[in-house]
Amino acid sequence: KQEVTQIPAALSVPEGENLVLNCSFTDSAIYNLQWFRQDPGKGLTSLLLIQSSQREQTSGRLNASLDKSSGRSTLYIAASQPGDSATYLCAAHYGGSQGNLIFGKGTKLSVKP
Protein backbone atom coordinates (compact mmCIF):
# COMPACT_ATOMS: atom_id res chain seq x y z
CA LYS A 1 0.00 0.00 0.00
CA GLN A 2 1.30 3.44 -0.92
CA GLU A 3 1.54 5.63 2.16
CA VAL A 4 2.98 9.03 2.98
CA THR A 5 4.13 9.84 6.50
CA GLN A 6 5.06 13.19 8.02
CA ILE A 7 6.96 13.51 11.27
CA PRO A 8 6.66 15.38 13.57
CA ALA A 9 2.94 16.08 13.67
CA ALA A 10 3.63 19.47 15.25
CA LEU A 11 6.64 21.74 15.56
CA SER A 12 7.19 25.02 17.40
CA VAL A 13 10.23 27.19 16.71
CA PRO A 14 11.32 30.76 17.53
CA GLU A 15 11.26 33.36 14.78
CA GLY A 16 14.38 33.44 12.62
CA GLU A 17 15.25 29.78 13.00
CA ASN A 18 15.93 27.59 9.98
CA LEU A 19 13.89 24.40 10.03
CA VAL A 20 13.31 21.14 8.16
CA LEU A 21 10.03 19.31 7.70
CA ASN A 22 10.19 15.62 6.83
CA CYS A 23 8.11 13.48 4.51
CA SER A 24 8.57 9.78 3.78
CA PHE A 25 6.82 7.55 1.25
CA THR A 26 6.64 3.77 1.06
CA ASP A 27 6.84 3.27 -2.70
CA SER A 28 9.94 4.65 -4.44
CA ALA A 29 8.23 4.48 -7.87
CA ILE A 30 7.11 8.04 -7.39
CA TYR A 31 6.25 10.29 -10.34
CA ASN A 32 6.47 13.60 -8.50
CA LEU A 33 5.95 15.07 -5.05
CA GLN A 34 4.13 18.26 -4.14
CA TRP A 35 4.38 20.35 -0.95
CA PHE A 36 1.42 22.44 0.24
CA ARG A 37 0.61 24.76 3.10
CA GLN A 38 -2.83 24.92 4.64
CA ASP A 39 -3.97 27.77 6.84
CA PRO A 40 -6.79 27.12 9.35
CA GLY A 41 -10.14 26.87 7.62
CA LYS A 42 -8.60 27.36 4.21
CA GLY A 43 -7.74 25.26 1.20
CA LEU A 44 -4.29 24.10 0.15
CA THR A 45 -1.71 26.43 -1.36
CA SER A 46 0.83 24.75 -3.62
CA LEU A 47 4.41 25.56 -2.58
CA LEU A 48 6.69 23.36 -4.67
CA LEU A 49 6.45 20.46 -7.11
CA ILE A 50 9.47 18.17 -7.53
CA GLN A 51 9.60 15.79 -10.45
CA SER A 52 11.08 12.33 -9.86
CA SER A 53 14.04 13.25 -12.07
CA GLN A 54 14.89 16.27 -9.90
CA ARG A 55 16.69 16.35 -6.59
CA GLU A 56 15.50 19.71 -5.36
CA GLN A 57 13.39 22.78 -6.05
CA THR A 58 13.66 26.26 -4.60
CA SER A 59 11.19 29.10 -4.18
CA GLY A 60 12.26 32.08 -2.10
CA ARG A 61 13.03 30.91 1.44
CA LEU A 62 11.77 27.40 0.67
CA ASN A 63 13.83 24.51 -0.62
CA ALA A 64 12.43 21.03 -1.16
CA SER A 65 14.56 17.96 -1.80
CA LEU A 66 13.65 14.50 -3.05
CA ASP A 67 15.55 11.25 -2.50
CA LYS A 68 13.68 8.45 -4.23
CA SER A 69 16.06 5.71 -3.13
CA SER A 70 15.48 6.41 0.54
CA GLY A 71 11.81 7.34 0.10
CA ARG A 72 12.23 10.76 1.63
CA SER A 73 11.56 14.41 0.92
CA THR A 74 12.39 17.41 3.06
CA LEU A 75 11.09 20.97 3.05
CA TYR A 76 13.65 23.47 4.32
CA ILE A 77 12.39 26.86 5.50
CA ALA A 78 15.05 29.52 6.00
CA ALA A 79 14.75 32.38 8.48
CA SER A 80 11.28 31.40 9.64
CA GLN A 81 8.66 34.10 10.26
CA PRO A 82 5.38 34.10 12.24
CA GLY A 83 3.56 34.25 8.90
CA ASP A 84 4.98 30.80 8.09
CA SER A 85 2.76 29.31 10.81
CA ALA A 86 0.46 26.81 9.09
CA THR A 87 0.10 23.09 8.44
CA TYR A 88 2.47 21.78 5.80
CA LEU A 89 1.38 18.77 3.75
CA CYS A 90 3.36 16.66 1.34
CA ALA A 91 1.68 14.56 -1.31
CA ALA A 92 3.02 11.92 -3.69
CA HIS A 93 1.97 11.26 -7.24
CA TYR A 94 2.39 7.75 -8.62
CA GLY A 95 2.19 6.95 -12.31
CA GLY A 96 0.04 4.47 -14.16
CA SER A 97 -3.71 4.85 -14.01
CA GLN A 98 -3.65 6.75 -10.74
CA GLY A 99 -4.07 10.48 -11.15
CA ASN A 100 -4.60 11.35 -7.53
CA LEU A 101 -2.20 12.65 -4.90
CA ILE A 102 -1.58 10.59 -1.77
CA PHE A 103 -1.22 12.90 1.22
CA GLY A 104 0.51 12.75 4.55
CA LYS A 105 -1.32 14.01 7.62
CA GLY A 106 0.77 17.16 7.75
CA THR A 107 3.10 18.94 10.15
CA LYS A 108 1.58 21.85 12.08
CA LEU A 109 4.23 24.55 12.31
CA SER A 110 4.11 27.39 14.83
CA VAL A 111 6.70 30.17 14.58
CA LYS A 112 6.83 32.22 17.77
CA PRO A 113 7.71 35.94 17.55
Added chain:
Amino acid sequence: GAGVSQSPRYKVAKRGQDVALRCDPISGHVSLFWYQQALGQGPEFLTYFQNEAQLDKSGLPSDRFFAERPEGSVSTLKIQRTQQEDSAVYLCASSLFSPYNEQFFGPGTRLTVL
Protein backbone atom coordinates in the same frame (compact mmCIF):
# COMPACT_ATOMS: atom_id res chain seq x y z
CA GLY B 1 -6.77 34.93 -13.23
CA ALA B 2 -9.18 33.39 -10.79
CA GLY B 3 -8.24 30.28 -8.91
CA VAL B 4 -10.42 27.28 -8.11
CA SER B 5 -13.67 28.32 -6.47
CA GLN B 6 -16.11 26.21 -4.49
CA SER B 7 -19.61 26.83 -3.21
CA PRO B 8 -21.08 26.85 -0.73
CA ARG B 9 -18.17 27.39 1.67
CA TYR B 10 -20.20 25.96 4.55
CA LYS B 11 -23.14 23.59 4.50
CA VAL B 12 -25.14 22.24 7.42
CA ALA B 13 -27.44 19.34 6.61
CA LYS B 14 -29.75 17.21 8.66
CA ARG B 15 -29.05 13.50 8.51
CA GLY B 16 -30.83 12.02 5.52
CA GLN B 17 -30.82 15.19 3.42
CA ASP B 18 -29.22 15.36 -0.02
CA VAL B 19 -26.50 17.95 -0.67
CA ALA B 20 -24.76 19.27 -3.78
CA LEU B 21 -21.32 20.84 -3.71
CA ARG B 22 -20.03 22.88 -6.64
CA CYS B 23 -16.52 23.34 -8.01
CA ASP B 24 -15.38 25.87 -10.63
CA PRO B 25 -11.87 24.89 -11.76
CA ILE B 26 -9.30 27.23 -13.19
CA SER B 27 -10.39 28.14 -16.71
CA GLY B 28 -8.96 25.75 -19.29
CA HIS B 29 -7.87 23.12 -16.79
CA VAL B 30 -8.55 19.66 -18.13
CA SER B 31 -8.14 17.55 -14.99
CA LEU B 32 -10.39 17.93 -11.94
CA PHE B 33 -10.23 16.10 -8.63
CA TRP B 34 -12.39 15.81 -5.52
CA TYR B 35 -10.84 15.06 -2.14
CA GLN B 36 -12.32 14.59 1.34
CA GLN B 37 -10.46 15.91 4.37
CA ALA B 38 -11.43 14.82 7.87
CA LEU B 39 -10.37 16.92 10.84
CA GLY B 40 -6.66 16.57 11.54
CA GLN B 41 -6.07 14.36 8.51
CA GLY B 42 -4.63 14.84 5.06
CA PRO B 43 -7.02 14.97 2.08
CA GLU B 44 -8.13 11.64 0.66
CA PHE B 45 -8.96 11.09 -2.98
CA LEU B 46 -12.58 10.66 -4.05
CA THR B 47 -12.78 10.94 -7.83
CA TYR B 48 -11.04 12.32 -10.93
CA PHE B 49 -12.26 13.75 -14.24
CA GLN B 50 -10.46 14.44 -17.45
CA ASN B 51 -12.70 16.87 -19.29
CA GLU B 52 -16.18 15.40 -18.90
CA ALA B 53 -15.01 11.82 -18.48
CA GLN B 54 -14.89 10.39 -14.97
CA LEU B 55 -11.77 8.26 -15.20
CA ASP B 56 -11.45 7.17 -11.59
CA LYS B 57 -14.10 7.00 -8.88
CA SER B 58 -12.38 4.42 -6.73
CA GLY B 59 -12.25 6.74 -3.71
CA LEU B 60 -15.98 7.38 -3.41
CA PRO B 61 -16.91 5.83 -0.05
CA SER B 62 -20.37 4.59 -0.98
CA ASP B 63 -22.99 4.66 -3.72
CA ARG B 64 -24.52 7.65 -1.95
CA PHE B 65 -21.71 9.75 -3.45
CA PHE B 66 -22.00 10.84 -7.06
CA ALA B 67 -19.96 13.33 -9.08
CA GLU B 68 -20.43 14.81 -12.53
CA ARG B 69 -18.76 17.26 -14.88
CA PRO B 70 -21.14 17.29 -17.87
CA GLU B 71 -19.51 20.02 -19.96
CA GLY B 72 -15.94 19.48 -18.88
CA SER B 73 -15.71 22.58 -16.70
CA VAL B 74 -17.88 22.97 -13.57
CA SER B 75 -18.24 19.87 -11.42
CA THR B 76 -20.81 18.90 -8.81
CA LEU B 77 -20.35 16.40 -6.00
CA LYS B 78 -23.66 15.10 -4.74
CA ILE B 79 -24.17 13.20 -1.51
CA GLN B 80 -27.50 11.49 -1.02
CA ARG B 81 -29.05 10.63 2.35
CA THR B 82 -26.22 12.27 4.27
CA GLN B 83 -24.84 10.54 7.36
CA GLN B 84 -22.87 12.01 10.25
CA GLU B 85 -19.70 10.32 9.03
CA ASP B 86 -19.94 12.40 5.85
CA SER B 87 -19.03 15.50 7.89
CA ALA B 88 -15.72 16.73 6.48
CA VAL B 89 -14.17 19.37 4.25
CA TYR B 90 -14.60 18.59 0.56
CA LEU B 91 -11.78 19.96 -1.57
CA CYS B 92 -11.71 20.38 -5.31
CA ALA B 93 -8.48 20.64 -7.30
CA SER B 94 -7.64 21.15 -10.96
CA SER B 95 -4.55 20.76 -13.11
CA LEU B 96 -3.78 22.05 -16.58
CA PHE B 97 -3.57 18.89 -18.64
CA SER B 98 -2.15 15.74 -17.17
CA PRO B 99 -3.22 14.70 -13.66
CA TYR B 100 0.51 14.69 -12.88
CA ASN B 101 0.79 18.42 -13.45
CA GLU B 102 0.74 20.67 -10.40
CA GLN B 103 -2.66 20.55 -8.72
CA PHE B 104 -4.33 23.75 -7.52
CA PHE B 105 -6.90 23.57 -4.77
CA GLY B 106 -10.02 25.51 -3.95
CA PRO B 107 -10.95 26.74 -0.45
CA GLY B 108 -13.16 23.72 0.22
CA THR B 109 -16.71 23.20 1.42
CA ARG B 110 -17.10 22.35 5.09
CA LEU B 111 -20.05 19.94 5.42
CA THR B 112 -21.57 19.34 8.83
CA VAL B 113 -24.25 16.67 9.12
CA LEU B 114 -26.37 16.90 12.27
